[in-house]
Amino acid sequence: MDRQMEQLLSMIQQPAFLVKGGQILWHNPAAKNLVFCDQQLSELLEGGQQFYDQWDRENLLQIDLKIMEIWYTAKVRAYGDSELFVLLPPQKSGHSASAMLSISAYLRRVLHELMNAGNSMLDQLAELDREVPEAANMNRALYQLLRLCGQLSDSGKLVNGSAELYLERTKLHEFMQDFADRLGPVLEECGWHLEYIPCDTKLRGDLDRALIQRALYNLVSNSLRHTPKGSALKLQVTHGGSEIYFTLSHDGETFSESFGPGGEQLGLGDPDRGVGLGMVLLRSIARLHGGTLMYTSKADGTGVVMTFSIRKTCDELDLKSPSLAVDDCSGLDHSLVELSDVLDRELYHPDRI
Numbered sequence: 001m002d003r004q005m006e007q008l009l010s011m012i013q014q015p016a017f018l019v020k021g022g023q024i025l026w027h028n029p030a031a032k033n034l035v036f037c038d039q040q041l042s043e044l045l046e047g048g049q050q051f052y053d054q055w056d057r058e059n060l061l062q063i064d065l066k067i068m069e070i071w072y073t074a075k076v077r078a079y080g081d082s083e084l085f086v087l088l089p090p091q092k093s094g095h096s097a098s099a100m101l102s103i104s105a106y107l108r109r110v111l112h113e114l115m116n117a118g119n120s121m122l123d124q125l126a127e128l129d130r131e132v133p134e135a136a137n138m139n140r141a142l143y144q145l146l147r148l149c150g151q152l153s154d155s156g157k158l159v160n161g162s163a164e165l166y167l168e169r170t171k172l173h174e175f176m177q178d179f180a181d182r183l184g185p186v187l188e189e190c191g192w193h194l195e196y197i198p199c200d201t202k203l204r205g206d207l208d209r210a211l212i213q214r215a216l217y218n219l220v221s222n223s224l225r226h227t228p229k230g231s232a233l234k235l236q237v238t239h240g241g242s243e244i245y246f247t248l249s250h251d252g253e254t255f256s257e258s259f260g261p262g263g264e265q266l267g268l269g270d271p272d273r274g275v276g277l278g279m280v281l282l283r284s285i286a287r288l289h290g291g292t293l294m295y296t297s298k299a300d301g302t303g304v305v306m307t308f309s310i311r312k313t314c315d316e317l318d319l320k321s322p323s324l325a326v327d328d329c330s331g332l333d334h335s336l337v338e339l340s341d342v343l344d345r346e347l348y349h350p351d352r353i
Contacts, residue, residue, distance in 0.1 A: 012086060057078040
């Protein structure tokens, strides 16, 4: 690397380094206490090696690295015969996580009051045989509030490390087929099509079913927000070594359109794109299961491919007691709750829910 280019790259304020042939070739001053020259990249990938190997180098890649026991998210671009890694600030816990938990608890109380009042009002109107045109909008808004409560609660626990992982030895083909069977008809009614490709091997995995289901719904919700109706989502389960991979791809907005120049999710502060908790939850749930998260554009530069992984088995299995099972959706249809930010309001008419 010539002197002028080295000076240019050194101006990057975030920690950054170049990788060539699987080894760190150079790093800027901001990364001097994190990595060193000639270090093997594989030491940092922590389960993401297969993701990295599958990257076509044509598009922006975002992948997780574990450096000195701290998780970082790196945005990666090809630079000649090398790859430039730029690290995003690590997630921080503390006051923000506590605030999310407090907000969630408050919203949950308000939500139950609203639901009780709304149900009472609808019952009274039904007795009078009167149609309520805005009932579907009200129901959808209530479902969205319930979803937000669950997102905030899970995010707060995952970020501050207080989340409890209840693992169950699970037949993955049955778990995923049930998920696809419930999700597919809902998407079809709204104009999307789900193509589910099961794993070619019947696997058993140790997973927290509620958290993995929430991760999958966040994967779908994020994709639908960037995918026009009439398009298809492809959900696929694969495995390799000790890892299980859940991949969702679509032909909607490309990676650069769905995410900012730093790889951050466009959505923070933009109500049309969500509140930005989806990616936080996805990444945290994957890490809690010994896996990671990667997303990039498809090989032809269109759409987005998002994959998260989990370990197949855990050394110590914390079996889940039935008494610990809590339904975050209050007994309502999980697809209607978890996808309430993107589904059509007609699905929330009182006659249908």
